[in-house]
Amino acid sequence: xxxxxxxxxxxxxxxxxxxxxxxxxxxxxxxxxxxxxxxxxxxxxxxxxxxxxxxxxxxxxxxxxxxxxxxxxxxxxxxxxxxxxxxxxxxxxxxxxxxxxxxxxxxxxxxxxxxxxxxxxxxxxxxxxxxxxxxxxxxxxxxxxxxxxxxxxxxxxxxxxxxxxxxxxxxxxxxxxxxxxxxxxxxxxxxxxxxxxxxxxxxxxxxxxxxxxxxxxxxxxxxxxxxxxxxxxxxxxxxxxxxxxxxxxxxxxxxxxxxxxxxxxxxxxxxxxxxxxxxxxxxxxxxxxxxxxxxxxxxxxxxxxxxxxxxxxxxxxxxxxxxxxxxxxxxxxxxxxxxxxxxxxxxxxxxxxxxxxxxxxxxxxxxxxxxxxxxxxxxxxxxxxxxxxxxxxxxxxxxxxxxxxxxxxxxxxxxxxxxxxxxxxxxxxxxxxxxxxxxxxxxxxxxxxxxxxxxxxxxxxxxxxxxxxxxxxxxx
Numbered sequence: 001x002x003x004x005x006x007x008x009x010x011x012x013x014x015x016x017x018x019x020x021x022x023x024x025x026x027x028x029x030x031x032x033x034x035x036x037x038x039x040x041x042x043x044x045x046x047x048x049x050x051x052x053x054x055x056x057x058x059x060x061x062x063x064x065x066x067x068x069x070x071x072x073x074x075x076x077x078x079x080x081x082x083x084x085x086x087x088x089x090x091x092x093x094x095x096x097x098x099x100x101x102x103x104x105x106x107x108x109x110x111x112x113x114x115x116x117x118x119x120x121x122x123x124x125x126x127x128x129x130x131x132x133x134x135x136x137x138x139x140x141x142x143x144x145x146x147x148x149x150x151x152x153x154x155x156x157x158x159x160x161x162x163x164x165x166x167x168x169x170x171x172x173x174x175x176x177x178x179x180x181x182x183x184x185x186x187x188x189x190x191x192x193x194x195x196x197x198x199x200x201x202x203x204x205x206x207x208x209x210x211x212x213x214x215x216x217x218x219x220x221x222x223x224x225x226x227x228x229x230x231x232x233x234x235x236x237x238x239x240x241x242x243x244x245x246x247x248x249x250x251x252x253x254x255x256x257x258x259x260x261x262x263x264x265x266x267x268x269x270x271x272x273x274x275x276x277x278x279x280x281x282x283x284x285x286x287x288x289x290x291x292x293x294x295x296x297x298x299x300x301x302x303x304x305x306x307x308x309x310x311x312x313x314x315x316x317x318x319x320x321x322x323x324x325x326x327x328x329x330x331x332x333x334x335x336x337x338x339x340x341x342x343x344x345x346x347x348x349x350x351x352x353x354x355x356x357x358x359x360x361x362x363x364x365x366x367x368x369x370x371x372x373x374x375x376x377x378x379x380x381x382x383x384x385x386x387x388x389x390x391x392x393x394x395x396x397x398x399x400x401x402x403x404x405x406x407x408x409x410x411x412x413x414x415x416x417x418x419x420x421x422x423x424x425x426x427x428x429x430x431x432x433x434x435x436x437x438x439x440x441x442x443x444x445x446x447x448x449x450x451x452x453x454x455x456x457x458x459x460x461x462x463x464x465x466x467x468x469x470x471x472x473x474x475x476x
Contacts, residue, residue, distance in 0.1 A: 014055035015300065017046055021056060022065055025076055036066065036074045058377075062299045062384035083395055083404040085233040086264075086416040089448055095204040095227040095249060098220035098445050104213050107427075110436040117459075117468035120427075120436035122262060122323070122412050124458035128382060129326055130375050137362045145361055153357040155345035157183025157333075161364035165333050168367070173308040174317070174335075182334045182344050183355050187292040190318035190334035192218045193347045194288040195253060197316070197340045199224055203252035206245055206285075208237050210414070210443035210452070212262040215255060215290070219445075226445035227251060233405050233414070236261065236268040239275055246283045253286050259303050260293035263414040263443055263454040265407020267297075273306045281314055291319045293410040295376055298384040313337030321363055323410075324379065325372075329359045383411045386457040393466070394455070397473035411458040416440075416451060421476060423453045429475050435468040 024030055036042065036057065043053040057074045060066040066074045107120040118125075142149055156162060162181040169176040184190045199205065201223030207215065209228035219226050227245055230238045237256055245251065256276065258268050268276065280287050291305045307317040320332030336344045348354075366372060390413050394404055401418035417423065423439035430437060440452025459465050 013048065014052045014059060017048060017052060017056035018059040018063075020046070021060060022063070025060075025065060030076050032076050032078050034076050035072070036076070038073055058381060059299055062381055064384070064388040083402060086403045086405055086414055086452065088230050088232050088238070089209060089228075090230065095225035096445055097225055098216045099447060104217065104442060106431075107436055107438055107442075110431065115434055116431065117435050117464050119455045119459065119465075119468060119472075120438045122410075122438075122454075122456055122458075123327055124323065124411065124456075125460045127460045128379060128458050130371070133371060133375075134326055134329075134362065134366070137365055138358065141358055141361045141365060145358075148361065149358045151357060152354040153183070153360050154354050155182060155348045157181070157355060158357065158360040158364055160368070161331075161360045162333075164364050164367040169307070169317070169335065172302070172304050174305065175311075176307075176317075176335055180335050180338070180341065182336065182341075182348060183360055184320075184332040184334055184348055185330045185352055185355050186322060186332040187290060187318050187320035188214050188218060188332075189348070189351060190320070190332050191215060191255065191288055191290055192222070193334055193344055193351070194286075194316035194318060194336065195219070195222055195224065195255075196347055197336060197344060198253040198286045198288070200252070204249055206242060206251045206254040207445070208256060208261060209445075210263055210440065210449055211255075212257070212290075213438070213442040216442075216445055224252075228445055228448075231261070231264060231266070233264045233266055236266045236272060237276070239272065239279060242276075243279060246279070246285065251283070251285050253288055254280055255288040255290065256306075257290045257293065258306050259291055260296060260407065260409030262293065262410065263412050263438075264405050265293075265410045265412060265414070266405075267303055267408040268306075270304065273304070274309050277306055277309055277314065281312065286314055286316060288316045289318065291317060292323055294319065295324050296380055296383060296411065297409040298380065298387060298407065307335065313339065316340075324376065325363070325366065329363060331355060331359050331363050383458060386411060386459070386461070387413065389461060390455055390457040393469050397469055399476060411456065413455045413457055415453050415455060416449075417453070417476065419451070421451045423451060426453075426475060430472055433471050433475070435471055437472065 039050055039053040043050045061068055067077050068074055110116040111118050111121045111123050161183055162178040165181045166176045166178045204225045204227050205219055206227045206229055208231040229242050260267055289306050307315045317335040321329055391404055399418050403416035405414035424441055427439045438454040440449030441447045443449055
């Protein structure tokens with residue numbers, strides 16, 4: 001408990017210092033291009049520890065206010081031109097079947113094509129992953145646990161991994177025991193199992209709009225209908241529109257990415273999370289919470305999931321390691337209410353029998369040895385720089401009326417183009433030119449957002465990426 005309390009105090013202190021420094025930068029005490037005092041001098045001036053000064057500078061680097069120059073220090077960056085955020089669409093008139101998802105696989109396949117620059121699929125480049133550490137973990141697991149590695153780890157999964165997941169959720173104030181955790185092959189499989197537990201074919205599911213196209217495909221595969229709820233790029237899903245939808249339609253489940261939604265990158269505030277839970281509780285509608293991006297804030301602490309306020313077993317919590325450690329591990333998890341624990345395990349067994357044992361043991365060992373939190377600090381800083389860099393280039397290269405999201409976390413950018421641009425047609429031309437992106441219509445059950453696109457910022461930034469963005473801007 002002491003570590004947690006002191007951690008919170010330290011976090012508050014460095015964020016407070018970062019805020020004070022940002023005011024000094026705004027007031028031209030430190031003008032654009034100037035170098036901040038070294039961290040030891042800064043710590044002495046501000047009467048804080050050196051570690052607090054370092055964390056404050058890193059925080060400002062993540063905000064795009066400072067840039068770190070090797071062996072030189074921190075310098076004040078030129079503020080980027082701020083574009084307007086994308087507009088909020090109108091609510092759906094009725095639940096509907098999913099359409100227009102035929103091109104998803106084409107985008108995903110481009111990831112494995114070395115001649116195509118991947119700005120489409122939300123798959124981090126290998127440079128963002130702890131490849132060397134994971135390799136060592138695999139070697140040690142295969143050497144020390146060879147008998148287990150050649151067998152099945154039947155549902156609910158490897159006990160040590162269930163324990164590690166439960167411990168991390170406990171740190172987020174969730175009342176979860178290892179027995180509550182089911183290991184799955186992905187967050188998407190977790191969501192699919194949760195929907196099977198809460199719906200029947202023909203039922204209606206309330207979703208954010210825009211939303212991740214993988215969710216739309218799951219809904220379609222289960223014979224469900226989607227009810228699109230307008231989602232603000234700053235505040236998140238419209239609780240007002242959701243209230244009206246729940247009063248008008250029979251909704252069997254609601255799926256929300258509570259932290260850093262895909263594609264908008266918006267984080268629901270704690271107050272809105274609690275209001276969402278209260279609203280769904282009132283109407284007895286289960287919440288399937290996708291928290292796959294929750295560990296990736298671009299600044300500040302890791303936010304709590306809605307699950308942390310759930311006292312009545314309404315929330316089905318889903319996540320995975322795909323966006324942080326390795327998509328290739330194929331390890332996710334689901335925390336379902338106790339009444340559905342055994343059925344969830346049965347559904348996972350029917351789907352794939354079990355999750356690969358070596359992957360489960362490697363992830364458990366990685367979490368147990370304390371590597372994860374240290375790695376996340378570095379990873380979040382890298383993603384923050386990537387998002388700032390992509391935003392600046394889009395602002396410079398794309399038409400002046402282009403609107404750009406301001407993600408609070410994750411590593412994707414949502415771009416709304418002016419005029420009558422059809423990004424589905426644009427994608428075909430871009431692929432021919434060796435550039436992939438995700439057209440906006442894929443993020444809607446009804447083909448909305450035709451003039452929008454999503455860009456992956458977690459790329460190895462080099463001349464190929466620069467040229468890809470130039471090529472894309474010329475095709476507009």
